[in-house]
Amino acid sequence: MLRVGLTGGIGSGKSAVAQRLAALGAVVLDGDTAARAVVEPGTPGLARIAETFGPDVLRPDGTLDRAKLAGIVFTDEAARQQLNAITHPLILAHIVAQEEAALRDGGPDTIVVHDVPLLAEGQRAADFDVVVVVDVPTELQVTRLTGRGLPEDQARARMAAQATREQRLAIADIVIDNSGTQADLERRVAEVWADLTARAKQRTA
Ligand SMILES: CC(C)(COP(=O)(O)OP(=O)(O)OC[C@H]1O[C@@H](n2cnc3c(N)ncnc32)[C@H](O)[C@@H]1O)[C@@H](O)C(=O)NCCC(=O)NCCS
Numbered sequence: 001m002l003r004v005g006l007t008g009g010i011g012s013g014k015s016a017v018a019q020r021l022a023a024l025g026a027v028v029l030d031g032d033t034a035a036r037a038v039v040e041p042g043t044p045g046l047a048r049i050a051e052t053f054g055p056d057v058l059r060p061d062g063t064l065d066r067a068k069l070a071g072i073v074f075t076d077e078a079a080r081q082q083l084n085a086i087t088h089p090l091i092l093a094h095i096v097a098q099e100e101a102a103l104r105d106g107g108p109d110t111i112v113v114h115d116v117p118l119l120a121e122g123q124r125a126a127d128f129d130v131v132v133v134v135d136v137p138t139e140l141q142v143t144r145l146t147g148r149g150l151p152e153d154q155a156r157a158r159m160a161a162q163a164t165r166e167q168r169l170a171i172a173d174i175v176i177d178n179s180g181t182q183a184d185l186e187r188r189v190a191e192v193w194a195d196l197t198a199r200a201k202q203r204t205a
């Protein structure tokens with residue numbers, strides 16, 4: 001098995017890369033999806049969030065009001081650290097369980113891609129055999145985020161809560177430049193897939 005950490009700033013195109021890698025045969029485990037699962041109604045994660053941030057962050061139906069919580073944590077660094085302290089250990093445990101299942105089901109050449117939005121923010125790069133970073137210039141991140149409907153001030157607030165472009169590039173083994181077209185991206189991901197496949201074979205040889 002080859003364990004790949006995939007990361008990129010918000011709006012870099014990380015999800016687009018993950019989708020293409022999945023289509024090529026990777027088992028993709030997604031941090032944002034895990035982050036949603038651990039705060040479903042009835043979970044200890046959601047209970048701790050409601051205790052910490054107050055019942056106002058819950059909707060009348062008991063689900064998390066994500067926009068309200070985002071409004072709190074992306075304007076208040078201490079609040080975001082509190083949220084991270086609740087969610088990050090739960091997210092990690094959720095993903096470890098999914099990876100164990102992938103290992104049981106897949107063969108020795110299985111390529112597991114962990115889509116980890118905040119890989120450069122933690123100390124986890126060493127947990128992976130290969131780190132792939134999706135890179136775009138900062139202003140293009142803003143353009144793409146506003147293009148999908150996020151107000152510019154909110155886009156910039158989230159980017160300010162993340163590592164810098166340079167910090168992400170510093171942990172990369174492979175960089176995917178996504179400043180071109182979707183077709184350019186597809187070609188580059190196919191190249192990277194060939195590279196990952198070769199690395200996976202080398203490990204099992
Ligand atoms: C604050 C929340 C409710 C906002 O929800 P929303 O649906 O608007 O965003 P979503 O979860 O889809 O995240 C979108 C992107 O925002 C960025 N982001 C999310 N959480 C964080 C954070 N704590 N710090 C920095 N950036 C973050 C990431 O680039 C992520 O890919 C949500 O992001 C959350 O629960 N965050 C804490 C868990 C977390 O750290 N998740 C991301 C890494 S695993």
Ligand SMILES: Nc1ncnc2c1ncn2[C@@H]1O[C@H](COP(=O)(O)OP(=O)(O)OP(=O)(O)O)[C@@H](O)[C@H]1O
Nearest residue numbers: 009010011012013014015016144148180181182185
């Ligand atoms: N090469 C490209 N050309 C034009 N638009 C693109 C390109 N790559 C991605 N996009 C668009 O940019 C936006 C952000 O891409 P995507 O959702 O894949 O980013 P992400 O890094 O996964 O973001 P998030 O951190 O929010 O999950 C999307 O609307 C996507 O369709």
